[in-house]
Amino acid sequence: MMDRDALTLRNPEQELRQFTGRALTLWVFLALAILLLVLRLFQLQVLEHDRHAARSEKNRIEVQPIAPPRGEIYDRKGRLIAGNLPVFSLMVVKERVDDLEATLALLETLIGLTAEEREAFQGRLVRRRRPLEPVTLRLRLDPEAMARVAVNRHRLPGVEIEAGLLRHYPEGDLLAHAVGSVRRLSEADLQRVDPIAYSATRFIGRLGVEAHYERALHGAVGHERVETDARGRITRTLDRTPPRAGHNLTLHLDRDLQAAAVAALAGRRGAVVALDPRTGGILALASTPSYNPNDFIWGLDAEGYQALQQDRDQPLFNRSVRGQYAPGSTFKPLVALAALTEGVTDWERSLKDPGYYQLPGQSRKYRDWSWTAGNGGGQGVVDLRKAIYRSSNTYFFDLGARLGPEPMASVARAFGLGRDRAVDVFGARSGLVPDGGWKQQAQGQPWYPGDSLNYAIGQGALLVTPLQLATVAATLANRGRPVRPRFLMASDARLPELAPTPLPPLDQFSQADYAGVIDAMEAVVHRGDQRFGENGTAWAYIGQDIPYRMAGKSGTAQVVEIPQGEEYDEDALEERQRKHAWFMAFAPVEAPEIAVAVLVENGGGGSQIAAPVARAVVDAWLLPPDSQVAQVAQQ
């Protein structure tokens, strides 16, 4: 070492100078490097501050939607028919669960999951949903299960107990077809509605009033801004915008009248629609058999749903607004009005009824309902009034032949057939009003004179719904002032349905003719104690002890073929081939307060089968409860 030191020429002075130079250079370099860091921080913290601040907020703040309580629905007397039930549900946020199987196994030991629950849960899990959306495992937790889950919360990441409101229909199946129901919100629903407004909502109105007034009933979603940590756990709530509850609705419906209607149908397949002719308010709208809408909310298993769907009696089918049937003889009062207006007949004109009608130059006999193979039948000398109260086909064949299709189509349309005139009836069908143009287009055939004959007695292609026929009854009750059927009577929301634009009165028909037709319809119910074949068709069944004046008209619609979608079943075939029974009525005649249409599928004769149902409904509406009780006691 010393040798090398001696050999090399070391110059401490120069080494110090050189080191100092180097140190200075490096010091400048350091200063610049630190300046670089400062500039970088300046860039991040000052120049880009807003962007990073926003991202930091987005990181920690989660906006959680709060579902608005759905508006409640009441009947006209303020009785709850659709409300909300507070429930605690067990929810799973899959994204936050570390091990789903282990979590389910733990829940199994804690609260004992059923196989159906697991299955339904797995089904909901694979369905498409929003990210981080909780999936229901059990809709209603009892307090003990809740406590067990709460105590073990730390072992159950991603499992939450959610307090919520669940739609509840206290009347069960009574009002199902009128009020409708809500169903679980689906992916397809989210395509139709504003996904933000529905971000917390789990059910949506799918049928009936619930569907039509979805917007008013839903309310406005609220928001809660919460702070979450990197694992998504909520650390605190920052602020809260409460949801706005949905609007409450009060309907024209009367729960008791509805119950009376359902009771009167007595388990048969059929429909009853009752309107207040003054307003068009729907007082009762029943379709039997019915279903319990609560089942769809509590979760119907696949079997239960299939059973409902495949039931031959079609409980899910709303006959009152979606069932389209030939009106049969209930169409005759309208044909009478058309014929009087067209000058084809008048109240004095009469003809002799041989029991059948023949078109000039044709051999085919169009039979009256009184015709029998044995004695030929016939109802003697028939004028227009008798043609209505005796429901003479022969007389109306004659009118049909001379009217042709257009005037009949025109009167049908004037009374609201062939279209949906209801203000707020969800899914109401239009029925069908045929005419020459329609037949050419639909069947590629010209209109034959025989078609006009069928038309005049409400058979053939003409189709109406019970709701439409009730509207016809109401319009007749109003002597030509049409009404639009509606459910809504009052609401805390200012809904356009509360004041629908009134329809112009049907002035093309004279008041004298209305009076004549109503008089004839009154005779249907009240003309009695005459010799055979002279009583009103419904008198024997409902008119003998009726304490108020009712105008009515029966109808019997032929069922030519087995309805679609039904299997061949020999035992049931005969019953299902029977005619549909119709009856329309309004009362009291002098100042009508209720107009009713009754349909009983395959019921047979309208007067015999449908008229008593109509009477029971009108009784329930017009008579004080005690006298109804008295009547029941009398029977």
Place this chain on the structure above:
Amino acid sequence: MSAADFRRTLSRDDGFDRRQRWLRRLHLDLPLLALVLLTAAYGLVVLYSALDRDWLAFQGQLSRLAVAFVVMLIAAQLNLAMLQRWAPVLYGLGMVMLVLVLLVGVQAKGAQRWLGVPGLPRFQPSELMKLAVPLMVASFLADRPLPPTGKTVAWVLALIAAPALLIGLQPDLGTAILVAAAGFAVLLLSGLFWRWVLLAGLLGLAALPGLWMVMRDYQRQRVLTLLDPESDPLGAGWNIIQSKIAIGSGGLFGKGLFEGTQSHLNFLPESHTDFIIAVLAEELGFLGVLGLLTLYFLLLTRGLYIATQGRDTFARLLAGGLTLTFFTYLFVNVAMVSGLLPVVGVPLPLVSYGGTSALTLLAGFGVLMAVATQPKPLAA
């Protein structure tokens, strides 16, 4: 001037001298000591917040720092000449231990960095090399004519590369970089020709593709992540994205101490260790970071000043090298956390949680104080 006046002047000087002598006897450099204490105190405040006010963990760090300060005081007493003589021994010992680590070391977190001797706390030989390498290189160069010749430089490079490679194999890229940087710092200070530095830099650039080839997958991923962290925001990019958000959202004045949402809601990973400056930046803002960087800059300035005042070449090279190592620490850490460099495991000196690096750092400052307080031989 009266005799009394003279005495008074003398006595005042005397008093001043006495204080100086007192510090000198303890081998302490007052400005350096003050800056280290100040920086550590500032760091502790930030750490307390980064630890979510966990008093127990904070106490642990406090006691580790206290031990490190004692080590600094002891290091300050070391005789430089002796240090120079013992440098090769220390270096050799370190190398042996590095080899042992690779052969029989304790594994943790996918790396083999520790030597476990039963009955003793775990020991990380690479930490020792942060001091041993600059010591060795300074000692080596001090014996040779400066600026160093090509042959000398080649020797020095070998002295640096050997431990750096061994540490890199553990793998511990961060420490390898720090160890290499410590060696290079000494080499630079020794007067290495700038044109060689430039040449080396160019060669290094040219060798980058080759470097890419030998890099491990996770290291490549880190480089790619630096270039485009958003490509994998929830995976590889998470750390850097979250730390940039933390820093950026702090703004000029910060969100307030203990109020950082990124750090306290666990968005920021490693918030009390390598990424602690993001906590500082988030809670105390640009001005808060500026304060820390100013302290660092003053420390570096004092360190380099002490180096220029060293009693001989060895002392100067050693002091300068240790100062530059400290710089490398802080630069790599801040640049990494702010997204200028790929993520490597380098803590923020005097602030990050952990005892080992604080121990090495403060030992280094002790050596700096030794340099500052050992006078030049009168003969020089």
